[in-house]
Amino acid sequence: MSEFNTLHFTLDTGEVTIKLRPDLAPKHVERIATLANSGFYDGVVFHRVINGFMAQGGDPTGTGMSGSKEPNLAQEFSSEPHVRGVCSMARTNDPNSANSQFFICLDDATFLDRQYTVWGEVTAGMENVDKLPKGEPPREPGKILKARAE
Incomplete structure (x- = not known):
């Protein structure tokens, strides 16, 4: 079981607190933390933000085509x-290809259930996720200024 329970993001739009879910995805929580x-994640942008769907980030290149040096x-x-x-x-289309990229649901997206690994839930600051610039990619993407797990 992960020793981490909470993830804090300082976005350029404000603070976000995420309750980590090691009960659902211990390896993914450990990786994110x-x-x-x-x-x-410090300085990494949200490269894909679709209104009414989700905000995706976690790619150090900001392109959506990369990840960490860790194995998938x-x-x-x-x-x-x-x-x-x-x-x-x-x-990617490979269910075992998650690495460092993640998304935060802006609205219900239950068509993704049982196909993607849920590792957390925003408990405070969802309004700051909502403020992220929209686009694929956004003209001026929102970014994670600082990320820390505890």
Whole structure:
């Protein structure tokens, strides 16, 4: 079980607090927390923000085509619904390709259930996620100024 329970993002739009869910996805929580505490996410943009759907970030190149140097993770799918505020891992068509990219649901997206790994839920600051500039990619993407897990 992960020792981490909370992830704090300082976005350029404000603070966001995420309750981590090691009960659902222990390996993914461990990865997110380790990357956050290493400074990996600091300065990383939200490269894909679709109004009424989700905000995606976690790619150090800001292109949506890259990740960390760590190996990809095996899926940890659950029946936890993808609803507003849920944090889940992005991946390619390969279900075992999650690495560092993640998304935060801006609205209910239950069509993603059991196909993507849910690892957390926003408990405070969802209005700051809502303020992220929209686009694929946004003209001036919002960014994570600092990320830390505890």
